[in-house]
Amino acid sequence: EIVLTQSPATLSLSPGERATLSCRASQGINRYIAWYQQKPGQAPRLLIYDASYRATGIPARFSGSGSGTDFSLTISSLEPEDSAVYYCQQRSNWPPYTFGQGTKLEIK
Amino acid sequence: QVQLVESGGGVVQPGGSLRLSCAASGFSFSTYDMHWVRQAPGKGLEWVAFTRHDGSEKHYANSVKGRFIVSRDNSKSTLYLQMSSLRVEDTAKYFCAKEFVTVIRGITIKQYFGDWGQGALVIVSS
Numbered sequence: 001e002i003v004l005t006q007s008p009a010t011l012s013l014s015p016g017e018r019a020t021l022s023c024r025a026s027q028g029i030n031r032y033i034a035w036y037q038q039k040p041g042q043a044p045r046l047l048i049y050d051a052s053y054r055a056t057g058i059p060a061r062f063s064g065s066g067s068g069t070d071f072s073l074t075i076s077s078l079e080p081e082d083s084a085v086y087y088c089q090q091r092s093n094w095p096p097y098t099f100g101q102g103t104k105l106e107i108k
Numbered sequence: 109q110v111q112l113v114e115s116g117g118g119v120v121q122p123g124g125s126l127r128l129s130c131a132a133s134g135f136s137f138s139t140y141d142m143h144w145v146r147q148a149p150g151k152g153l154e155w156v157a158f159t160r161h162d163g164s165e166k167h168y169a170n171s172v173k174g175r176f177i178v179s180r181d182n183s184k185s186t187l188y189l190q191m192s193s194l195r196v197e198d199t200a201k202y203f204c205a206k207e208f209v210t211v212i213r214g215i216t217i218k219q220y221f222g223d224w225g226q227g228a229l230v231i232v233s234s
Contacts, residue, residue: 034220036153043203043224044153050217055208087153091219095167097143097155 002026002093004033006086006100014108019075021103023088028068032092035064035073038102039084047086048073075105083107110134110223112204117228124194128228130187130204138162138182141207143221144189146200156202157189172198194232201227 003026013019023033031051036044046055048064051071061076075082088100116128130142144156157178158167166178177190187204208222 032219036221038153043226044221045224046208046220046222049208049210049220050212053212053217055222089153089220094219095155095158096169097158097219099153099155102152 001096002029002090002098004088004090004098004100006088006103008103009101010104010106012106012108013078015078015080017078019078019082019105021073021086021105023066023071023073023100025069025071025090025092027093029090029092031067032090033064033066033071034089034091035062036087036089037082037084038087044087078107080107110206112206112223112225114202114204114225114228117202117230119231119233120194121234122194122196122232124232125190125192126194126230127191128189128202128204128230130189130225132185132187132204132206135206137180137185140209141218142178142180142187143205143207144178144187145203145205145221145224146198147203147227148197148200151200154200159187191230194230196232199230199232201229203227 005024007022035048038044052064063074085102085104087102111133113131120126159178175193179188204225205221206223208220210217
């Protein structure tokens with residue numbers, strides 16, 4: 001089973017700042033990773049797939065990069081509504097599909 | 109637009125059973141692979157089960173294998189999760205999710221979770 005480790009656990013930044021969230025896989029997964037955003041009381045929303053492709057309707061300030069074992073999600077200029085928990089998920093070796101434990105992003 | 113509506117959640121004693129349903133609309137249900145994903149209170153996401161669009165292939169997380177059964181009725185556009193021998197650690201919100209599918213440069217990309225329901229809460233407690 002591929003383990004995804006996200007860092008940091010919590011990130012606190014101000015509006016307009018740049019956020020970089022990391023996800024490390026326990027073995028190489030090519031570029032087969034997605035990022036999701038989950039706000040309190042809501043279902044997750046797909047943001048990025050295959051490491052760097054934005055899903056439909058996702059603002060351009062969200063971008064993804066990486067390959068192999070190290071991946072990142074970058075939010076270029078934070079908006080208050082970006083406050084959420086962000087999860088990475090791999091599809092390289094399944095079952096099972098696995099998620100990271102999440103990074104909580106707080107906007108000051 | 110895609111709609112996924114889960115139902116059937118509730119409180120059940122350890123060892124009991126429960127069946128969740130997920131009514132789908134707004135897309136051709138019979139052509140999409142579907143998943144169940146759960147989230148324990150205050151915790152992260154855990155993939156639970158997968159079914160191929162025609163039910164011909166199914167997979168389960170080790171934590172539920174042998175206790176949960178995923179099924180679907182394409183004539184009713186409904187996905188099911190039959191849960192048996194429930195444990196306290198199965199307490200979670202259960203989401204059904206439609207598999208995301210796209211094609212980029214002739215390559216089909218799948219196996220992500222593109223649309224989600226609002227979830228059904230299952231509490232296993234004595």
